[in-house]
Every structure is written in C-alpha cells, then in structure tokens.
Amino acid sequence: MELNLQELSTTQYPVPADMANNVAITSLSKLYNWGRRNSMWPMLFGLACCAIEMIATASSRFDFSRFGMEVMRATPRQSDLMIVSGTVTKKMIVPIVRLYNQMPEPKYVLAMGACASGGGPFKEGYNVVSGIDKYLPTDVYVPGCPPTPQALLFGMIALQKKIDGESLSLMDDVPWYGVGPSEPTPVPILGPDIIDPRQMDMIRRRAESGARQADTAVMDVSRELPAWRSPALATGAVAEGGSGTATASAEATGELTAIPGGKAPWEESEEIYEQRRINALRRKAIRASRRTQEG
Amino acid sequence: MVDMTAPDLDLKTGSIDDAIANLKEKFPDAVSDDTRAGYGGVIVDKGQLREVAQYLKQNLGFDYLSSATAVDYLGEGQHTTDDHLEMVYHAYRTSGGSALVFKAQTDRDDAVVPSLVPVWKGADFQESEVYDLFGIKFTDHPNLRRILLWDGFHGHPMRKDWKEPYYEEEAKPFGSRWPGGQVHRAEEKTIFGKNVQYPADIDLSRLTDISESKLYEGFGMGVDVQKVTHDGVETDQLIVNMGPHHPSTHGVFRMIMRLDGESVRDLEPIMGYLHRNHEKIGERNTWLHNIPFTDRLDYISSMGNNHGYVLAVEQLLAHNKRWKPPTYRAEVLRVLMVEMSRIINHLWAIGFWLNDIGAFFTPVLYFIEERERMMDFFEAVAGSRMMCNYMRFGGVFADLPERLRSTANLMNDRVRDYNTMQFLTEMINERIPRTIDDLEELLTENEIVKVRSIGVGILSKEDAINYSTAGPLLRGSGVAYDIRRADPYSIYPELDFDVAVRNEGDMYARYSVRVQEMRESIRILKQILPRLEYTANESATANNGSHGDKAPLGEAYGRVENGKGELGYYVVSAGNKRATSNPWRYHVRAPSFINLTPLGAMSEGMKVADVVGILGSIDIVLGETDR
Numbered sequence: 001m002e003l004n005l006q007e008l009s010t011t012q013y014p015v016p017a018d019m020a021n022n023v024a025i026t027s028l029s030k031l032y033n034w035g036r037r038n039s040m041w042p043m044l045f046g047l048a049c050c051a052i053e054m055i056a057t058a059s060s061r062f063d064f065s066r067f068g069m070e071v072m073r074a075t076p077r078q079s080d081l082m083i084v085s086g087t088v089t090k091k092m093i094v095p096i097v098r099l100y101n102q103m104p105e106p107k108y109v110l111a112m113g114a115c116a117s118g119g120g121p122f123k124e125g126y127n128v129v130s131g132i133d134k135y136l137p138t139d140v141y142v143p144g145c146p147p148t149p150q151a152l153l154f155g156m157i158a159l160q161k162k163i164d165g166e167s168l169s170l171m172d173d174v175p176w177y178g179v180g181p182s183e184p185t186p187v188p189i190l191g192p193d194i195i196d197p198r199q200m201d202m203i204r205r206r207a208e209s210g211a212r213q214a215d216t217a218v219m220d221v222s223r224e225l226p227a228w229r230s231p232a233l234a235t236g237a238v239a240e241g242g243s244g245t246a247t248a249s250a251e252a253t254g255e256l257t258a259i260p261g262g263k264a265p266w267e268e269s270e271e272i273y274e275q276r277r278i279n280a281l282r283r284k285a286i287r288a289s290r291r292t293q294e295g
Numbered sequence: 296m297v298d299m300t301a302p303d304l305d306l307k308t309g310s311i312d313d314a315i316a317n318l319k320e321k322f323p324d325a326v327s328d329d330t331r332a333g334y335g336g337v338i339v340d341k342g343q344l345r346e347v348a349q350y351l352k353q354n355l356g357f358d359y360l361s362s363a364t365a366v367d368y369l370g371e372g373q374h375t376t377d378d379h380l381e382m383v384y385h386a387y388r389t390s391g392g393s394a395l396v397f398k399a400q401t402d403r404d405d406a407v408v409p410s411l412v413p414v415w416k417g418a419d420f421q422e423s424e425v426y427d428l429f430g431i432k433f434t435d436h437p438n439l440r441r442i443l444l445w446d447g448f449h450g451h452p453m454r455k456d457w458k459e460p461y462y463e464e465e466a467k468p469f470g471s472r473w474p475g476g477q478v479h480r481a482e483e484k485t486i487f488g489k490n491v492q493y494p495a496d497i498d499l500s501r502l503t504d505i506s507e508s509k510l511y512e513g514f515g516m517g518v519d520v521q522k523v524t525h526d527g528v529e530t531d532q533l534i535v536n537m538g539p540h541h542p543s544t545h546g547v548f549r550m551i552m553r554l555d556g557e558s559v560r561d562l563e564p565i566m567g568y569l570h571r572n573h574e575k576i577g578e579r580n581t582w583l584h585n586i587p588f589t590d591r592l593d594y595i596s597s598m599g600n601n602h603g604y605v606l607a608v609e610q611l612l613a614h615n616k617r618w619k620p621p622t623y624r625a626e627v628l629r630v631l632m633v634e635m636s637r638i639i640n641h642l643w644a645i646g647f648w649l650n651d652i653g654a655f656f657t658p659v660l661y662f663i664e665e666r667e668r669m670m671d672f673f674e675a676v677a678g679s680r681m682m683c684n685y686m687r688f689g690g691v692f693a694d695l696p697e698r699l700r701s702t703a704n705l706m707n708d709r710v711r712d713y714n715t716m717q718f719l720t721e722m723i724n725e726r727i728p729r730t731i732d733d734l735e736e737l738l739t740e741n742e743i744v745k746v747r748s749i750g751v752g753i754l755s756k757e758d759a760i761n762y763s764t765a766g767p768l769l770r771g772s773g774v775a776y777d778i779r780r781a782d783p784y785s786i787y788p789e790l791d792f793d794v795a796v797r798n799e800g801d802m803y804a805r806y807s808v809r810v811q812e813m814r815e816s817i818r819i820l821k822q823i824l825p826r827l828e829y830t831a832n833e834s835a836t837a838n839n840g841s842h843g844d845k846a847p848l849g850e851a852y853g854r855v856e857n858g859k860g861e862l863g864y865y866v867v868s869a870g871n872k873r874a875t876s877n878p879w880r881y882h883v884r885a886p887s888f889i890n891l892t893p894l895g896a897m898s899e900g901m902k903v904a905d906v907v908g909i910l911g912s913i914d915i916v917l918g919e920t921d922r
C-alpha cells in the first residue's frame with residue numbers, strides 16, 4: 001500500500017514542498033491511530049450463523065485484508081478486535097468475558113448481527129443474553145441477521161473512524177491511555193441462572209424486597225457498565241451515588257459541561273471536541289482531588 | 296422373558312403393520328395401539344420398554360433408532376386427560392421403509408424411564424438432552440448429565456409449566472403486539488432488567504459455580520495429572536480442555552481429553568454453548584413462524600432445514616380436507632434448492648476439514664468463491680444470502696425471478712445481471728462440475744491428505760448404525776442409507792441418482808462420500824433443469840394459502856436427507872379442540888448433535904492432531920448441535 005504522507009501530516013507545521021513525499025510532521029495521537037486503524041487484528045472466533053458471513057467477508061470476494069484486518073488471530077493475546085459474530089448464550093458469555101479480559105489493550109468489540117447487538121430472533125430464549133453490551137463495552141453495532149459482508153465491512157470502517165477520533169490527550173474517552181491498568185470485567189457466574197457479579201447488590205436488594213413483585217423500577221444502568229462507559233458520565237452529568245463528592249470538588253475546577261449525545265465521534269463538531277477535552281481535564285482534576293481527600 | 300431364538304427373516308423385512316401385530320402378540324400386556332386421533336404407532340409400558348426395544352432390534356430388524364425425544368402433556372386435555380410425560384422413539388430399518396413409532400409414558404412428578412442406551416447407543420446424548428430439558432431420569436444411563444445447559448441450572452425448561460424470564464404469553468402472536476399494537480422491550484418488564492430469574496430462596500452469599508467441577512466429575516476426570524507407567528518409564532496422563540473457543544472446533548464446541556503423551560485415552564464432547572432454545576421458542580411461535588427459525592439451525596444449508604420442517608407440517612395439514620399439496624413446480628424448485636445447498640454444505644465441510652488437517656484456509660477460499668455464486672442465486676430468489684426462509688406449506692415463497700440482479704461486485708462496482716435460466720444452466724453444467732474436478736485433482740490423490748486421513752477415525756458399520764449416525768458419516772462406514780432412497784419424499788423417486796457409499800469407515804471414506812454426493816447432486820440438478828423448463832408456466836405458489844394457518848390435531852415426523860445427515864422434525868399439534876395455530880411440541884432431530892455420539896469412541900487411541908480432523912470429518916454445525 002502506498003503511504004500517503006500528506007494524509008498523516010498535521011497542517012499546523014507545513015512541510016516544504018520538496019520534502020512532502022519523505023517527511024511528515026504529525027502528532028503522536030495521529031501516528032498511533034494511523035498505525036492501529038490499519039492493522040486491526042480480529043480474533044478468530046465465531047459464535048453462530050453470523051460467523052459464516054464473517055468468514056465470507058474474510059475470503060476472496062469481499063476480502064477485508066484490503067483494510068488491514070486479515071490477520072485473524074486465534075488467541076486473544078494477539079488480537080485487538082473481538083467480533084462477536086452471533087448469539088451470545090449464558091453458557092458462552094463466561095468464556096467470552098474471559099477472552100475479553102485476556103486481550104491486550106487497546107481493544108475493541110464489534111457486535112455483529114441482531115443477536116450480538118440485542119438478542120436477535122432468539123432474544124426470548126432462556127439461555128440467551130440480550131446483547132453483548134450487557135457485559136462488555138461495545139464499540140460498533142452492525143445490524144442484520146446475518147449482516148451481509150458489505151455491512152460488516154461498513155462496521156469495520158466505522159470502527160476505523162472511531163479510532164481516528166481517539167486522542168492521547170482525552171484520556172477519559174480512551175481508558176487505556178489513563179493512569180494505571182484498567183479493571184478486568186468480572187466474570188459472570190453460572191448459578192441457578194447467570195449472575196453478573198456487578199449486579200450482586202441489586203440482585204440481593206431485589207431478592208430481599210419480596211422479589212417477584214411488579215416492581216419494575218428503572219434498572220441500575222451505572223452498575224451495568226464500566227464507569228468510563230456510563231451514559232451519565234458521557235453526558236457530563238454526574239453518576240448516581242457519587243454526586244455529593246463530585247459537585248463538592250467540582251467547585252474548585254468548574255462544572256462539567258453537558259455534551260449532547262447521539263453523535264458518532266467522527267461526526268462531532270470542533271466545539272464538542274473541545275468541550276470533551278475540557279471535561280476530561282476537569283474530571284481528571286476531580287479524581288486527583290478525590291485521591292488527595294482519600295489519602 | 297423375551298424369546299431370543301433365531302430371528303425370522305420375514306419379520307425383519309415385513310411391513311410396519313406386521314411388525315406391530317407381532318409385537319402385540321409377543322407382549323400382549325405391555326404393548327397397545329396409540330389410538331389418539333392423528334397419532335400412530337404403539338404405546339409401550341415403561342416397565343418392559345427395554346425388552347420391547349431389544350425385541351424390535353433383534354427380531355424385527357429395527358436396527359436404527361433415529362430419534363428419541365419427550366413431550367409434556369401437561370393440561371393438554373384433548374388427547375389425554377391425565378398429565379404425563381411421554382418418551383417418543385422413532386426406529387427404522389437400515390434396509391429402508393418408514394418408522395415404527397413407540398412411546399412410553401411416565402408420571403410428571405417422578406419421571407423415570409429405563410434407558411435404551413444398552414440397546415441403541417445412539418440414545419445416549421438424546422436421553423441426556425431429555426433429562427436436561429424435561430427432567431426425566433433414565434435408569435442405567437452411563438452418564439446422565441446436563442448436556443445443553445449447565446449443572447446447577449434451575450428447573451427443566453421444556454416442561455410446560457416452566458416459564459422463561461421474558462415470558463409473556465403461552466403462544467404468539469402475543470396479545471400486546473396483535474391486536475394491541477404495543478411494542479416494548481422485554482428487559483423493561485423483568486425485575487432484574489435482564490434475561491434472568493432466580494429461585495426465591497437464592498443465597499447469594501454461598502454462591503458457587505459447580506458447572507465445571509460437576510462436569511469433570513461426571514466423566515471421572517477429576518484429577519489433573521495421573522501417573523502411568525509405560526515399559527517401566529513413568530509418565531503423566533494429562534487432562535486437556537479444548538474449546539469452546541478454538542479455531543478448529545467449528546464454532547463453540549468443546550472437548551475434554553485425557554492424554555497419554557500425544558495419544559487420546561478418553562474424550563468427552565461438551566456442547567450447549569450455542570443452545571438458543573430453539574424448541575421452547577418454537578412452541579410459542581405459530582406454525583408458519585418457525586420457518587425462518589429453521590434457517591438458523593444448520594446455517595450452511597438453510598434450504599434443507601426448511602424442507603424438513605414443511606414436510607413435517609404438511610403431513611399434519613394433509614388431514615385437512617381442503618388441503619392441496621404443493622404443485623409439481625414447487626417440488627422441482629424445492630429439490631433444486633436443496634441439492635444446491637447440499638453442494639454448498641459439502642464444499643464447506645471438505646474445506647474446513649482440510650483446515651483441520653493442516654491445509655489452512657487456502658482450499659476453502661476456492662470453495663467459498665464457488666459458494667458465493669450460489670449465494671447470489673439464493674439472494675436473488677429468496678431475498679437473503681444465507682437465511683433463505685424460502686419454503687412454505689404447500690409450496691415455496693416465490694418463483695424464480697426472470698433475471699438475477701445480485702449485489703454489486705465490490706471489485707469493479709458493476710451490478711451483476713443475468714438471465715436466471717442461463718445462469719443456472721451454466722452453473723450446473725459447467726461451473727460446479729469444474730470446481731469439483733479441480734477439487735478432486737488437487738485432493739483425492741494428494742499424498743498428504745491420504746496419509747492424514749486413511750485409517751484415521753474409524754467407525755465400523757455396526758457402530759455407525761448402533762450410534763444412530765447419519766449422512767456421510769453413516770455412508771462412509773458402508774451403510775447405504777440415504778433417506779432420499781430409503782424413505783423417499785418429494786420427487787426423488789423419479790430422479791435418477793446413486794447413493795454414495797464407502798466401506799472403509801475412515802476420514803478418507805467420508806471425504807470420498809462427500810465428493811461423490813456432490814457429483815450425484817449435479818446429476819440430479821441436470822435432471823431438474825428440463826423440469827424447470829417445462830413447468831415454466833405452472834405456479835409454484837398457487838397452493839400456499841389453501842390451508843389457513845391452523846394445523847389439525849395429531850403428530851408428525853418429517854425427515855429429509857440434509858447435507859449433514861438425517862434431519863427430522865417431530866411436531867405435535869395438540870391442546871385445542873380441532874386445530875391449533877401453534878405447535879404443542881416441536882422437536883428437531885439434529886444430525887450434527889447425534890453424529891457426535893461416537894466421537895469419543897472414534898478418537899480413542901488417536902493423536903490429538905487427528906482428533907480435530909475427525910471432528911471435521913463428522914461435519915457439525917453448532918446451531919444445529921445445540922439448537
């Protein structure tokens with residue numbers, strides 16, 4: 001593949017015309033992203049019918065090696081992308097979470113098909129998980145049953161665009177650039193039914209409060225997702241429970257700005273991008289002040 | 296005691312009625328006719344079930360147990376007044392002919408039935424499945440276990456009084472959707488906000504995951520390392536786990552092996568990682584509703600799955616006076632689709648088997664390319680590449696379009712546009728035969744393929760029958776049993792083709808059977824082409840709607856020879872006065888599942904590297920194995 005250096009250059013520092021083909025001046029983020037987006041190694045791992053279309057995508061007619069993704073690795077330790085290609089069952093989610101935990105960061109999850117996105121045709125089944133995002137942070141959803149190879153390619157290109165939007169300076173958006181190792185996702189337990197350790201409290205509460213009542217209270221979303229993925233944080237609002245501390249220390253650094261959601265990262269305007277950056281810095285400050293309070 | 300004198304040859308080949316008469320004569324107290332409307336076969340007292348089964352096999356020649364499953368008649372009320380669980384067995388003769396159906400009834404609260412594994416080993420996994428889903432205990436079963444779910448799961452989900460967490464109503468269409476017109480997310484209606492429910496007395500503080508430990512315990516493989524001595528040299532036996540995430544287990548399949556060096560001493564297949572509750576959902580669905588679900592069983596050959604299911608339901612619908620069977624053209628179209636699926640299936644099976652024995656992905660690429668052509672055809676005809684959802688009761692969904700306009704060719708952005716008949720003719724007469732020639736040229740005499748596969752994974756003829764294997768696995772072991780010939784359906788009787796058989800019973804024999812079957816399929820397709828021409832003015836969809844949407848009461852077992860083997864559907868229409876809109880019971884006799892029964896026996900003494908090859912040569916698809 002021919003390397004287009006101009007694409008890589010940041011316009012801020014112009015390169016003399018006669019060196020444009022040999023020299024690029026760019027930011028570290030951009031270089032990182034450029035490298036990663038073009039060498040996405042998916043995990044060789046099929047779950048159900050969708051896996052067949054994934055194989056079709058990998059083979060000669062559709063051929064995703066055109067996008068640098070052909071190196072399918074059978075071990076999670078060498079892969080960047082988990083394509084969840086099919087129905088996730090309760091029995092299978094246990095190994096899937098383990099596999100995810102074994103993948104080195106940065107790592108991405110692509111939910112391929114109706115089943116992986118939300119349960120699909122088998123959603124009502126007693127052994128079916130209603131979508132991989134109930135357990136793992138998911139980056140791209142590809143609709144279809146099964147998605148055609150073209151749709152899967154589109155999803156993978158969407159993921160590349162998402163990677164383009166990542167930045168070393170926005171550590172909150174991209175957990176692996178943060179400080180310290182990130183927490184592994186707790187592995188679910190196969191009890192009488194599947195049990196998500198993150199939901200233990202909620203299950204206990206519900207079970208105690210006379211369980212089977214028509215109590216369909218809003219579920220505890222913040223407990224379902226890792227903190228950095230929580231919708232409350234993403235929109236700038238403060239997560240339940242932590243509100244007291246957060247507002248208290250936020251005074252020192254200024255309020256977080258609410259950012260309108262619903263846009264893909266690459267569609268966001270400059271202002272939103274800027275706001276995100278400011279929010280990220282503020283949140284960092286909040287965390288730092290919380291640490292000093294605790295320590 | 297049963298008289299075990301020399302079996303009479305006439306009895307072994309006579310009609311089913313003769314066999315039943317003989318059976319009733321032999322066991323006057325234990326065997327009685329099943330007189331319920333729409334039902335057939337006999338009901339056997341469970342106390343003598345095993346003797347009767349033994350007699351059927353030994354003296355009456357029913358050597359092949361095709362399917363064993365259960366039905367829960369809780370509160371059914373029309374056919375039976377007492378609530379009971381019923382085991383239903385379908386036994387066949389490998390010499391051909393239709394089924395002898397026998398049933399055994401047991402109490403729901405204390406459900407125990409004698410195991411038939413001592414008679415037919417093929418009952419092994421099927422009984423485990425019934426135990427798992429219905430909670431019937433089988434006495435003398437060698438390893439009764441939760442085969443699809445996990446140890447510790449609460450309840451037996453296929454019982455009629457067991458409700459799933461997203462339970463809304465007994466049958467579709469759900470009142471809220473039709474006529475109510477309300478759509479909601481199922482999560483919002485459950486208290487845990489997820490597809491889970493826990494027994495009232497759950498103790499979260501003492502929660503342990505016993506699924507794994509029980510598993511190893513059941514196989515007697517509790518210890519990790521065992522010392523053994525070979526000629527005075529002490530070595531270790533290791534327990535090695537393979538899967539469910541493993542590139543050569545063809546999906547989410549898992550095996551536990553006890554290894555002595557490189558040799559396999561013991562192997563246990565473990566499945567259920569794709570158990571998506573096909574049958575429970577199928578019982579909530581309407582009859583028609585199940586067709587797209589069958590697509591997702593063996594997702595390589597969805598057309599074949601459709602065919603088996605519509606055949607089963609059509610047997611029920613035929614009780615209806617107004618029923619009009621499919622037109623001739625509809626049958627021709629069905630066979631066209633099914634035979635093309637068979638070719639796709641075998642190409643896929645051979646390709647992935649080669650992956651397993653070391654030719655990683657290169658051969659597959661050639662086969663997938665050919666498959667893509669057929670996918671284009673399916674897409675143009677049925678609307679979807681893989682999940683065709685093409686057949687209907689009394690016909691097919693749509694006739695062939697005049698022109699095939701398939702997806703854009705991504706390489707040069709040109710839309711493909713062909714005349715359908717020209718496309719088909721070229722494909723059947725030239726392209727597919729050429730692909731198979733290429734395949735044979737590269738593989739059949741290939742030294743590596745031969746060395747890796749000849750004499751590996753042997754299954755004897757007797758075992759193949761005894762283990763209820765089907766498809767190329769059975770025919771590779773010298774049993775010329777092909778349902779298209781043995782118990783013909785559709786227009787197969789008038790078509791000219793041979794049943795591919797090999798006697799060696801090893802991996803190479805299975806490979807040869809598959810290649811031969813593709814050639815036979817081409818032969819059939821060549822006979823289909825003129826039939827397509829001269830039925831061109833006939834309608835394939837004319838009789839689709841002639842039956843309403845209700846099925847008369849009764850039971851039916853429809854089976855087809857699918858790429859992987861005998862695919863059977865056992866359906867029961869019950870619970871209402873005259874006709875039902877939902878199946879009372881919907882069971883899939885999955886060849887991929889039952890063909891795994893002898894995997895352990897075939898792998899014993901083989902090397903680890905051969906085991907993946909043996910698994911590949913069985914050719915499983917997990918959607919069908921786990922359902």
Ligand code: SF4
Binds near residue numbers: 049050114121144
């Ligand atoms: S989305 Fe459809 S094709 Fe994909 S795994 Fe689910 S049922 Fe199969």
